[in-house]
Amino acid sequence: MGSVDESRIGLLVAEENRNEEIGPSTSVLKQQTGGWKASSLILFTELCQCIAIFGITKNLVVYLKTELLEDNVSAATNASIYMGSYFLAPLIGAYVSDAYWGNYLTIMGFCIINFTGMVILTLLTSLSSLKQSPFFNFLGLYMISLGSGSTQPCLSAFGADQFDTIDRKAKASFSSWYYLSIKIGLVFSSTVIIWIQDNYGWTIGFSIPTLLSGIAFMCLKAGSRYYRYCKPSGSPFTRLCQVVVAASRKYTLDFPEDDSLLYHTKRESAIVQENGSSEHTPEFSFLDKAAIITSSDFSCSGALNPWRLCTVMQVEELKSILRLLPIWATLILFTSVSSQESSVFVEQGMVMDRHFGSLNIPAASLSSFNVIAVVVFAPIYDKIIVPVACRITKTEGGLCHLQRAGIGLLFSMLAMLSAAIVEMKRLQIARDEGLMHQNVAVPMTIFWQIPQYVLVGVGEVFNQIRMLDFFYDQAPDSMRSLCLALALLTVSLGNYVASFILTVVNRVTGWIPENLNEGHLDRFFFLFAGLSLFNLVVFVYCASRYRYKKK
Structure with a gap:
């Protein structure tokens, strides 16, 4: 879990984009935003989130068996499906963040969903009439899964955004502290929270994660003026889909004898000439047809249709x-x-x-x-x-x-x-x-x-x-x-x-x-x-x- 969350720190936005968004007073604003003041709030948010989510998941099988009266197979199956949904949710969060909202708004939005699910689950433990209702229990659980899971990749990337691109030492240090906060949350949940649930009941045992989830939201919101924000860079899924569509449209075309006739931008040619990356490879040759240039790839005004012609770099x-x-x-x-x-x-x-x-x-x-x-x-x-x-x-x-x-x-x-x-x-x-x-x-x-x-x-x-x-x-x-x-x-x-x-x-x-x-x-x-x-x-x-x- 911890290592999977840490991986999103690799998602960084170019410093030029950050400068463009901040404006002409970049050097002044950089001294007032970002750095360890901002990232420490993000680390504390992650710690509270981890204690909250692990406080639910690590004892979920016991909850399903004792409260919903499920048998061994049903409890283990539902717990596995729930965890599967939790780790599927980061794809949703990453897509929304990259394509539309950016990290901060995505985190805030899904934190609200997570907190709502926590409140539902906690209330159910004290309401005898709905206590064993599968619908409301799973509604709360899957709201937690969607909300908490979707914030994980965004939190790690947002934390890394608080440091300059060239400040690799600070980024590496943040990565270590981020990983440590996950492990601390896991150990605390696996011992203290689970012990409270087993000895003092589910109402108190779920109230603590719910409270921590609310604290995480308020902590992140309190530091809004200290953060550095990066513009959404667009989803890579679109680029990949364009290659498949363009290649399918040209499946009847023959390959040119010279690979250099495939579509390269000037920027790509410079990159390939400089370091040899993204050079043409022979595997999956069908996809190369997406880079074959035809007259129908351009509109009357000369604009390129990206769903008919893709660059070699996109194909690679x-x-x-x-x-x-x-x-x-x-x-x-x-x-x-x-x-x-x-x-x-x-x-x-x-x-x-x-x-x-x-x-x-x-x-x-x-x-x-x-x-x-x-x-x-x-x-x-x-x-x-x-x-x-x-x-x-x-x-x-x-x-x-x-x-x-x-x-x-x-x-x-x-x-x-x-x-x-x-x-x-x-x-x-x-x-x-x-x-x-x-x-x-x-x-x-x-x-x-x-x-x-x-x-x-x-x-x-x-x-x-x-x-x-x-x-x-x-x-x-x-x-x-x-x-x-x-x-x-x-x-x-x-x-x-x-x-x-x-x-x-x-x-x-x-x-x-x-x-x-x-x-x-x-x-x-x-x-x-x-x-x-x-x-x-x-x-x-x-x-x-x-x-x-x-x-």
């Missing part, structure tokens, strides 16, 4: 994204594994011994070990593993992006194997204790789940976090935000895929009944491990054929 932008898609597709199952820690892992923990001395540990709180694993292992990776790998491979960075991602996929498979082994042991204890037909917790401490949470966290360090660098590095310069949004989309689709697999498997096999002591959750985990292994093989094949972008 689309080709770059198409080359990324096979790699992108293999990441979906990895995020499906990660989604288990908020659904099936929690249900597994609910039927284990959750006592630690006199404390009764909420099952969802063990997700904090995932965060701890990321925080602890990330510096180990950078300070120890990377230098050792550099000495072995004799290359900068030690391992390339795709090699790191493959290792992450391996750890995701090991996480599911660990969960399966723990479940096998839990079921064996249930049989030995005569608890097979009783829907009760078995005398096996929940701390046996720690390895599976840790393995998922280590996998995220190798895969999810590092693949953001890959998408940013390999994306066309003008479409980095779109490619990073695609990385967010894998999290959304991963949750949907997990929900689909869970529903289908249970209907066919019945492995996940209401009483998990009578089921075979271990077989479900082994199935996911097998799918992860197959996905790793496909990834290795795709990675071996991938051609890196020229520097």
Whole structure:
């Protein structure tokens, strides 16, 4: 989650646009706006937002089971669909921000939607007549999903906009603090908020996230005079669609013998001559027809129709994204594994011994070990593993992006194997204790789940976090935000895929009944491990054929 939000910091607007919007007194206004005064308010807003949203999502399975009386499969499925929608929403926020409103107005608008959803959900917990209403509960939940999810990419980009383009050190520092605020919010929610919900009820447990959501909105609004604002730069989706439409219209034309006859602007020619980027490539040659010049591409007045003629640079932008898609597709199952820690892992923990001395540990709180694993292992990776790998491979960075991602996929498979082994042991204890037909917790401490949470966290360090660098590095310069949004989309689709697999498997096999002591959750985990292994093989094949972008 944290790393996916950080990726949008790559969306920056040229300093010339910022100067144009501010006007002739740019140097004076720059001293009064932006910088750490403005970005610190954005960081505090993100911290409050993270505590609020994780305070809802991390214990959602328990809420659905205890308040809406859903069974194991329905609760886990609905939780996965909800998380999928949450990570789909950033695409909406990014599009609205880039094409129409800009970051600030987009954040403010969707914050209102998020706060309204929080209020609805909180009120439902205290209204007995509507308490178990699926319609109003899911209305509140999906308003939260849309509102909070859509603000995430805009908050990170808006924070980066507060610094000058050349101030890379400040931007990097903001990136670190932004990532840290996400992790602090996650840990606080996974421990304090969840404990309050389990011990003091849902009304108080949801009132705190609602209050924090309102504080986030007021904090961001209070700093409006300190911010630097950038004009919307337009959506890259339009440019991509223009290539497809133009190529389809010219599908009967023959290619010119000389590639130089394809349509280049003077600016593109200069860029290609200077650094070799966006030069013509032979893959997906059908799309090149969009750059073939014909008389019908221009109006009577000589104006170019962008839906009939596109530049070579536009065509190559689309080709770059198409080359990324096979790699992108293999990441979906990895995020499906990660989604288990908020659904099936929690249900597994609910039927284990959750006592630690006199404390009764909420099952969802063990997700904090995932965060701890990321925080602890990330510096180990950078300070120890990377230098050792550099000495072995004799290359900068030690391992390339795709090699790191493959290792992450391996750890995701090991996480599911660990969960399966723990479940096998839990079921064996249930049989030995005569608890097979009783829907009760078995005398096996929940701390046996720690390895599976840790393995998922280590996998995220190798895969999810590092693949953001890959998408940013390999994306066309003008479409980095779109490619990073695609990385967010894998999290959304991963949750949907997990929900689909869970529903289908249970209907066919019945492995996940209401009483998990009578089921075979271990077989479900082994199935996911097998799918992860197959996905790793496909990834290795795709990675071996991938051609890196020229520097």
